[in-house]
Amino acid sequence: MSPRPDNLPALRGARTGGGDVLPEVRAVGLPRITAGFDEVERLDRVTHLSVHGSMPSGMTESELIDLAELMVLRGKGGAGFPFHKKLRAVGENVKKRGIRPVVVVNGSEGEPACRKDATILRRAPHLMLDGALLAAEIMGASQLIIAVTRDTNEASVRDAMAERGLADRRGKALRARIVRMPERFVSGESSSIISAANGGAPLPPGRKVSSSEAGVDGAPTLFSNTETFTQLAIGARLGAIRYGSTGVAGEPGTAMLTVSGSVPQQLVIETPTGVPMSYILQMAGGSVGQGVLVGGYHGGWIDPSVASMVTIARESLEAHKATLGAGALLPLDPGLCPLGESLKIAQWLAGETAGQCGPCKLGLPAMAALLGDVLNGGGQAALEQLRKVAMGVKGRGVCKHPDGSMRFVLSSISAFTDDLAAHVLGGGCGRPVKGVMPLLGSEPIAGKGGSAGTSNQKLVVDWTLCKGHGLCAGILPEIVRLDANGYPDIAGTRVPAHLTGQAQRAVRRCPALALRVEDAGRR
Incomplete structure (x- = not known):
């Protein structure tokens, strides 16, 4: 049975400090992952053991698979694939190929609406390591890789690894290393992280081979996100029966x-x-x-x-x-324009394109532009064209970003039919757009607190580094165009004041580190 709201225990909360501030953390009922958060900002190795105790030893591979199945543990990164099936698939491929596997923890959160994994990495990194090391040691992995974004996340994980004596050295029984990913939406794609771990660009290469068959260095790779491995560590300590003592039966x-x-x-x-x-x-x-x-x-x-x-x-x-x-x-508050708020997200998603395939590079900006046309009185023709372009994106991308973005846009126009009719048939819904959804690098909307005019900054390309990825054009299409060879054609254009945040985001997301912002007067 589901717990009743009036029977739920008091909440527990704690704040963290620092330049990259994490959200406040609270727990309903007795905390598990967040145990100890009300006492310290970060659980170091000693505090972690004091709060959670030691991990059990002597578990076999079949027992680990059974545990994950009895926990009904699924991937917590979005797809929700049963974790015991991943374990079994990797194990079978290891036996078939006679090669040691690799374990990868996906700690890349490129979406600002999701901060749970960053919270675990920064405040309870040893729980994540407990689960990852349990799987790595039982399955005989050659490498443990933790993919992260942000300096703060990396520093916390690196400190936790040092506290355990884990080393990034070849020849070790288990080589543990961190792979730093750019902070963008597609960084969470398994193929992006595997590409980066193999020394390639941190972008989805369009590979269709399952990571359980051939991932890092071509080896069978157990890939899941931070919370999944953290839940595994909780389940290993409690056992499946105690683990299932809270929550619903089919998803304890x-x-x-x-x-x-x-x-x-x-x-x-x-x-x-x-x-x-x-x-x-x-x-x-x-x-x-x-x-x-x-x-x-x-x-x-x-x-x-x-x-x-x-x-x-x-x-x-x-x-x-x-x-x-x-x-x-x-x-979403009833006093806001839902389609206007959705448009801000659609525009941000279009800027997050990896720029590697037509559906992503062209389709997502087209969807965002057409949604804008619908809101600005484009009528039924604009709405039908939006639906057509959205369905043209479906299933054709190198990665899942086009499909996910298409799903969001179609959901927006399906969920708010009254508002849609007001925009398509009339002069709009009359409600403001305040940009309440968190978006990295987003700017205030013109006319609603945004600034006008031109800044004293310009975009500059270091041509010795530029590889023609084209991401800058996807993030900042108002300024950056690609030439016939696929390289940015900027021509010293100054950055409008309302686009300075987008320009800085384009700089941060350049895989080749070839883009920078300079004062326009600099020579």
């Missing part, structure tokens, strides 16, 4: 959620599965509003009536064609 344990949107502040919340979504939103200071975006920016909108009755559980959400994805919940 707790879930890590990130709540943002129309709430006073972004929160990370650990909750037992089965808790009503409306309770989580109320706990965060919000409500179901005029709808909730579930699963993040590759997810979809659910209406208030559905949001009021679903629980934080796969079965409950799937009954309404929704999925929790990477654990993001974003309610």
Whole structure:
């Protein structure tokens, strides 16, 4: 049975400091992953053992697979693939090929609506390492790789590895190393991380081979995200029966959620599965509003009536064609224009393109532009063209980014039919757009607090480094065009003041580090 809101214990919260500030963390009921967070900002090795105790030893591969299956453990990065099937597939390929596997922890969160993995990496890195090392040691892995973004995440993981004596040295029984990924949406793609781990560009190469067959260095690779390995560590300590003592029967344990949107502040919340979504939103200071975006920016909108009755559980959400994805919940205030807020996200998603295939490089900006046309009175013709372009993107991308973006855009125009009609048939819904959804590098909307005019900055390309990836054109199409050879044609154009944030994001996302921003007067 699902827990009742009025029976839930008091909440626990803690804040972190530093330049890259994490959201406040709270827990519904007794915390598991977030145990100790109310006492310290980061659990070092000694504190970690004091709070969680030691890991069990002597577990076999078959026992590990059974544990994951009895826990009903699924990947927590979005797809929700059963973890025991990944373990079994990697094990079978190891036996078939006679080669040691690799274990990869995906700690790359390129979506600002998701901060749970960053919270674990920065505040409880040893829990993640417990689960990853358990799998690596039992399966005889040659390497353990942790993929991260941001200096703060890397520093915390590196310190945790040093506390355990893990070394990035060839010849060690287990080589443990960190792979640094750029902070962008496609960084979380398994193929992006495997490409980077193999010394290539941190971009999806379009490979169709399962990582369990051939991943890092061509070896069978066990790939899952930070929370998955962390939950494995909790389950190994508790055992499957105790692990299932909280949450719903078909999906036991707790879930890590990130709540943002129309709430006073972004929160990370650990909750037992089965808790009503409306309770989580109320706990965060919000409500179901005029709808909730579930699963993040590759997810979809659910209406208030559905949001009021679903629980934080796969079965409950799937009954309404929704999925929790990477654990993001974003309610929207009734006083805002839902399609205008969705347009901001669609534009950001278009800027996150890897620029490697037509559906992503051309289709996503086209979708965002057409959604803008619909909102600006383009009428039924613009709406039909938007649907046509969206369906033309489906299933044709090198990675999953085009499909996820298409799903979000179509969900937006399906969920808010009254507002859509007001924009298509009339002069709009009359409500403001405030950009309440968290977007890296986003700027205030012109006319609503945004600045006008031209800044004293310009984009500059270092031609000795530029490889013609073309990402800058996808992120900043207002300034950057690609020439006939696929290289940026900037011509010293100054950066408009309202695009300075986008320009800085283009600089950060350049895989070749070939782009920079300079004062326009500099020679």
